[in-house]
Amino acid sequence: MQSAVKRVSRYLEYISLVFLLLVFFCVLIQIIMRNFFNTGSVVLEELARFSLVSLVFLMIPVLVIDKGHIIVDILIMHLSKRVKRVFEIVTQVVSFGLAVFLLAAIKQVMDKNWSVRTPAMRMPNSIYYIPIIIGIFFMAVGACIDLIEAIKDKERTP
Numbered sequence: 001m002q003s004a005v006k007r008v009s010r011y012l013e014y015i016s017l018v019f020l021l022l023v024f025f026c027v028l029i030q031i032i033m034r035n036f037f038n039t040g041s042v043v044l045e046e047l048a049r050f051s052l053v054s055l056v057f058l059m060i061p062v063l064v065i066d067k068g069h070i071i072v073d074i075l076i077m078h079l080s081k082r083v084k085r086v087f088e089i090v091t092q093v094v095s096f097g098l099a100v101f102l103l104a105a106i107k108q109v110m111d112k113n114w115s116v117r118t119p120a121m122r123m124p125n126s127i128y129y130i131p132i133i134i135g136i137f138f139m140a141v142g143a144c145i146d147l148i149e150a151i152k153d154k155e156r157t158p
Helices: 002-036 042-065 079-112 129-152
Strands: none
Touching: 002 042, 002 129, 042 129, 079 129
């Protein structure tokens, strides 16, 4: 299961890279249009915003799965191994619970607003939220795997 999750993590990372490049080119074109042609594009602004949101939410599970997210361990590094394990379990339960809560919240929003379209590109929310849902879902998967390994008292290597 871990190898499948790591493979998905790599795909999400590659997709995020595409979104990063899209943000870069949208902003670059906007700068050129505003400085040389005294005009801008609301479509490019919205596309850059969508790309940035997609980039952020698709990289969350990559960082969680690869254990590349920021870990503040100033307190934890002074605790015994057993207490560290308890902290790890609590952290993963909270992470998993947050992901489930966010997915439920997005479902409620989408129940009422799935067909609402963005102002400039006219993209429906059902498409706009896909990267967010994928990112949060795989964050939950990564937290669940880490929780199981913390309970088994094994440390997963990135």
